[in-house]
Amino acid sequence: MSKFAGMNNTQISAVQCAKIFYLFALGSAALILPSAVIAIAKQDAWISMLLAGPFNYLVLALYLSLADRFPNMSLAQYAEKVLGVWAGKAVTFTFVLxxxxxxxxVLRNISDFLGLSVLPQTPDWFIDITFMVVIIYGVFLGIETIARTGEILFAWALFVFIIITFSLLNQFEFQNFEPxxxxxxxxxxxxxYPILGFPIGEFVFLTVILPLVKKEDRPKLRHELNKAVILLIVTGVLLTVFLIGILGVDEAARSPFAVYDMAKNINIEEVLVRVEILVAMVWIATVFMKLVLCMYVLSVLTAQxxxxxxxxxxxxxxxxxxxxxxxxxxxxxxxxxxxxMGVWTVYSVFYGMVLPLLLLVIAAARGKKDGGAGRFPEPPPLDKSVKSGGSEAPGSESLPDKEPSST
Amino acid sequence: MLAVIGIALLAVVIGTLIWIRNGIKKRPRERMWALFILLIGTAYAIGVQLRLPVPNPVDGVTFLFKPIYTPIISWIEEGS
Incomplete structure (x- = not known):
């Protein structure tokens, strides 16, 4: 038996958690959301992005206080503790939906994007299936692998983001902001309004990820997540500012993938031109992170x-x-x-804020607090390795001597 | 028609794999639920492929939250 067998499954560090949170938040929102906000708020859209910042903190504070109350449990498990078994299962089922x-x-977003920009002749289902193969592989490998992938993609996302902002500076027009x-x-x-639902309400995936953070990293977690939120707000505001400054309000509001169209304008003395494929790469990467986390949370919630x-x-x-x-x-x-932009916000805010808040209030009112080992689907003292292992999961490093694969 | 046969074949292959793997690991409940979800998914995929009137969750959510989002949308769109 490995020494990890008792605590089973995997752990990620606080920094990794913050990074996958950032990538999830950037996710499919980075390319689609700014044009929706610009369509509503016109040239003041960047102020909306700033105004939405505090909501990130509120939502995170909500999830973190839930995680303080039930440090080792995910949403599915403490919903059962708080509301009783069957009501908890019903609530979890709606979260699964x-x-x-x-x-x-999210899968639809990526196939739309690839179909519109790079692979116009390829049928949707083919893009979907090829993307899903990678996603399935990632989810099979588990949260540790996802988190490490996130660390790599995080650096790439920042790098490309910085390149884009700097190389567009020469076309920036301040009169686009004028009234x-x-x-x-x-x-x-x-x-x-659209920001509330599109990335912020979806942060509820953290309720499943937070109990997987290492015990000794827990004190740092709040700090790291706050840093990620600041980075997130800066990214959002800068993207919107550049969209307005370079494309102008009308074009930015009309374009389906505004940031991608903005990157097409990059032109530094006819040397650095047409680097929009960088944006496409990074966007596919962030959407991959978002989808892989969604699939992971979906499967884990169902299993629990x-x-x-x-x-x-x-x-x-x-x-x-x-x-x-x-x-x-x-x-x-x-x-x-x-x-x-209309319906999703309500749906997502209901699940991302209202239901967790209700859970927290009920838990506080009934004095429920449980530091017990909930962790994962399985009870800890299971005599055999709980990872399925085998042919699909060759990379589960945290269990060095798991049972030999049996297929 | 070819697509339907393809979906069904793929589902049978994956279902067999799930059946064998979880049988070896002695996880009958996991096997049952996985096959159940696989069955729903396959039925849904074939329904979509044959253009049957399968339920669309997007429409369901739209219908469910209509009373909440309609006033907000009209507030946002007024004066723009």
Whole structure:
């Protein structure tokens, strides 16, 4: 038996948690969200991005206080403790549906993007399936591998982001901002609405990731997440500022993938031109992180709801459900805009803020507090290695001497 | 039709793999749930492929939250 067998499964560090949080938040929102905000708030959209900043902190404080109360449990487990077994399972089931829909919409985003920009002749289902193969592999390998991938992609995302901002400075036009706050502060406040749902409400995935952070890293966690939030706000504001400054309000609001279109404008003395594929690469990477985390959370929540011993058998079946869901989710681009910017916010805020807040309030009112080892689907003193191992999971480093694969 | 056969074949292969793997590991409940989700997924995929009137969760969510988001949207769009 390995020395890790008792605590089972995997652990990530606080920094890794902050990095995957940042990548998740950048995720599919970085390319789609700014144009929606600009469509509402016009040239004051960057103020909306700033105004949305405090909500990040509120949401994180909510999840962190839930994690303080139940340090070793994920949402599925403390929902059962707080609300009773069957009500808790029902709530978890609605969360499972939420993540199922979220994953399929994220998959739809990536196939839309690839279909529009790079692979116009390739059918949707082929892009979906090839992307899903990578996702399935990532989810099989577990959260440690996902977190380490996140560390690599995080550096890449920052690097490309800095390159883009610097190489666009020569085209920046300040008069695009000119009637500053011409309708008062109301318009930027309206612009906050899509931001609330699109990345912020979806942060509820952290309730499953937080119990996996190492014990000795817990005190640092709040600090690291706060740093990630600051970086996130800076990225969002800068992206929006550059979109307005370079494309102008009209074009930025109309373009389906505004940041990608903005990167097409990069031109430094005819030497550095057409580097928008960098944006595409980084965006695919961040969407990969978001989708892999969504799939992971989806499988883990389901496994914990059903008291299974491992989440891995569920991953491939779920992807069978995801691909057709993503294909029929939106009928056209107008439907996408209507849903993603209007309906999704309410849905996502309900799951990202209202339900966790209710759980916290009920837990506080009933005095529920549990430091017990909930950790993962399985109870800790399981006599055999709980990782499924085998052919699909060759890279689970944390269990050096797990049972030999048996297929 | 070819696509339907392909989906069904893929589902059978993956279902067999799940059945064998979780049988060896003696995880009957995992096997049952995984196959259940696989069955739903396959049925859904075939339904989408044949253009049957399968339920679309996006429409469901839209219907469910209509009373909440309609006033917010009209507030946002007024005066723009």
């Amino acid at each position: 939420f993540f199922l829909l979220l994953s399929s919409l 500053l706050l011409y309708e008062g502060i109301v318009r930027p406040i309206k612009g906050v 709801m059903l008291n299974l011993t491992t989440y891995r058998p569920l991953v491939v079946p779920y992807s069978f459900l995801l691909v057709p869901l993503s294909m029929i989710a939106y009928r056209n681009a107008a439907h996408l805009k209507m849903f993603a």
